[in-house]
Amino acid sequence: MNFGLERINSLLSKLENPHLRLSVIHVGGTNGKGSVTSYIDSILIKAGYKTGRYNSPHFLEPRDSIRINGVPINKESYQRVRSRIEAINSASNIGATSFELLTAVAVCCFDDEKVSIAIIEVGLGGAKDATNLFPSPLVSIITTIGMDHMEILGETIDLIAKEKAGILKPKGKAVFAPQIPAVQQILVDCAVKIKCDEFIIVNAARWIDGNARMQLEDGDFDFHVPLLGDFQLDNVATAVTAILSLRKHISEFASITYCHIKEGIRNTKWPGRLEWIDVSPVLGGSYQRMLVDGAHNIPALSALRSFIDNHFDESKPIHWIIGIKNGRDISEILRLILRSHDSVYAVTFSDVEDMSWVHPCNPDLIADSAKGIHTDMFAKSSVNLTNAIQNAITRSKDDAGITVLCGSLYLVADLYRLLKLEA
Known part of the structure; x- marks a missing residue:
């Protein structure tokens, strides 16, 4: 990847510098950016x-990374601005x-729409990064x-x-969100x-009777957090702190x-992150839910494993549907999330639009690595996502386990397309 600000600045200068307006x-x-932007966006709306809100990577298609009042820009507007910039x-x-082009499209759309604020x-x-302009x-x-x-960023x-x-x-x-002392x-x-x-x-x-509580200068502030996971306490507190700074200054x-x-x-929504999804359309039967998370790096997968450990009986097996981007440390990921009585269905994911460098790793490598970690574990590479869901749900019904899909947001996007869900 070729990073730097020269190209994006040159492109925007040809567009009369909309970013300056x-x-x-x-x-x-690293983690939590999407949740924080979603909380801030929802509060301001x-x-x-x-x-205007710009997130990356996109979820189902490039235009859904560019939103006006929380809604993806329409196809016609996106294509018109994109064609002009290209x-x-x-x-x-x-x-x-491609990322610089998409960033320029976002900036131009926000300028055209005269948004009050762009997140x-x-x-x-x-x-x-191309957004640092x-x-x-x-x-x-x-x-x-x-x-x-x-x-890309450094080994430490x-x-x-x-x-x-x-x-x-x-x-x-x-x-600054809560950090380990050295980072802080x-x-x-x-x-x-x-x-x-x-x-x-x-x-x-912190959690108080099912709600979140922050200590502010003028007293305790309690509120409901719709997104799952203890890590959302840091994310939502960061968003609230930013809003209060904005209000003050x-x-x-x-x-x-x-x-x-x-x-x-x-009212905040952030699809594909610790989300329970009904997969009954794939099963052809009654309501059946599956936990879905786009977690793909060690901090996010660790948070996913902690959520499972904190909310479910550890004796219950987890039936994992896993797809991983090529280049990730498969063994490190699996050692973190797997337990010996779990099962693994390794899958691939679709080509990602405008991201030709993103490729899924071979599902056979995932299955073989899982067996290497726990020799008696059931692990197979499935023919397709539908097959993996059907088999994993069947096993979870038989042993009262839980089905979890994770490893890549691109895999979650495939699930959304399969179920015809909107982002």
Whole structure:
């Protein structure tokens, strides 16, 4: 991959620099970026603002990564803007990557739609990411940082943290999700070095009688969190902290109330992440649910395993449907999530539009690796996803186990297409 800001800046200059006309919240980090952007988006929509949101990677198709008031832009608008940008890219011989083109499309759509605020998720890393083109974001957010994309960002957590901190801006406002101490110190040092006006270290929320609670300056704040997983306490607290910073410092957003925040959080959706999905259309029978999670790296898969351990009897087997992107450490992933009485159905996933470098690993390698970890484990590479679901659900009915699909968001997207679900 060829990173850097030269191509995206050259492309946007040909488009009269629409990014300079946007008010932006910029969100980087390793895990939780999508959830944090979704919470913020939902809160701002509830408060009456017109929002643009850009997430990556896309889910079902590239245009669903670009949303106006929470809804993907329509195909006609997407194609019209995309064609115009591709023509400029070609005529000027800029050589923009597919992600840079998509980022330019998002920026132009938000400018065309005159959104009140754009919530932009970093694609990969920070300093050299194509989204790092806004000179003065209203707030720069860094979610939890972990080990991922080491071949690009660096082999140590220190190097990764410094790269992620590259989205911070002089005289800007920054919000840091709860981090391990070493990472927190790096982020603080970077904020001080570039002279951020303010940086806030988020205090995590905690569960109280099924709801989340944050301690704020004016007292406890309780609210319902619809997304599953204890890690959402960090994500939602980060989003709320960013909204409060926005409300405090930018007069345009001073009217946001705690009621807007509560209701916005309550209405938040983030598909394919710790989500129970009814797969009965595949089975041709009555309601049957399966736990689905796009977790693909070690921190996210560890959180998935913790969720299962905390909510289900450990004696119950888990019947895993797993697809993994090529290049991942299969053995490390499986050692983390598998127990000896589990079963594995290894599958592939479809080609990903505009991401020709993404390929699934061979399902036989997944099945063989699972057997190598637990020699008596049932593990097979299935013919297709439908077959894997049918077999895994059958086993879960026989032994009162649970069926879980994970390993790649691209696999979750295939499930959505199979069930004809909307993102």
